[in-house]
Amino acid sequence: MPPHRRQSSSSNVTPSRQGSVETEREDSVTREEEKQTQKDTTIDAEVEDDEKEEVVVDMDTHMQAQMEKQKEDMKILLENFSPEQLQRYEAYRRSALNRTNVKRLVSQVLNQQCSQTMAFVVAGFAKVYVGEIIEKARDVMEEWNDTGPIRPEHLREAHRRYLKESSFATLGRKF
Numbered sequence: 001m002p003p004h005r006r007q008s009s010s011s012n013v014t015p016s017r018q019g020s021v022e023t024e025r026e027d028s029v030t031r032e033e034e035k036q037t038q039k040d041t042t043i044d045a046e047v048e049d050d051e052k053e054e055v056v057v058d059m060d061t062h063m064q065a066q067m068e069k070q071k072e073d074m075k076i077l078l079e080n081f082s083p084e085q086l087q088r089y090e091a092y093r094r095s096a097l098n099r100t101n102v103k104r105l106v107s108q109v110l111n112q113q114c115s116q117t118m119a120f121v122v123a124g125f126a127k128v129y130v131g132e133i134i135e136k137a138r139d140v141m142e143e144w145n146d147t148g149p150i151r152p153e154h155l156r157e158a159h160r161r162y163l164k165e166s167s168f169a170t171l172g173r174k175f
Contacts, residue, residue: 092131095127096123096127097123097126099116099119100119102122102123102126103116103119106118106119133155133158133162134150134158136158136159136161136162137154137155137157138150138154140157140158141154
């Protein structure tokens with residue numbers, strides 16, 4: 001009888017059928033976990049998308065309500081304007097700065113080309129600035145008990161006050 005040989009654990013032994021079944025079970029469990037994770041992620045993404053859509057709808061509704069309120073407020077304001085105020089308001093609404101001239105001015109100041117969009121924005125800000133100066137000049141006229149058209153001294157005083165107010169608004173900046 002030949003001596004009994006013991007096989008070492010380092011030898012190449014094919015895994016038993018039982019071992020491969022366990023590996024397959026582990027793989028299938030891992031795949032199921034991955035599928036569940038993907039489902040959870042998909043569900044979370046759908047819930048998030050639904051919440052975003054609800055927020056967008058809420059914002060749209062809120063914006064529409066705000067716009068309606070602004071229109072109503074503007075209507076009330078226009079109804080209470082004096083004929084002179086209404087005439088000035090209509091003139092302000094119709095007025096516009098020539099974009100070609102604005103574009104040329106901005107290009108000269110910045111020493112580079114100016115886009116149409118930039119000219120449009122600068123023209124809008126300039127119109128608001130002119131409106132504020134005119135409004136302040138009217139206040140100056142009222143304080144000085146002057147009547148008639150706005151004169152250069154009213155504009156100079158309005159500009160001086162505008163600079164003084166804006167210097168307070170821009171901390172530490174002096175003109």
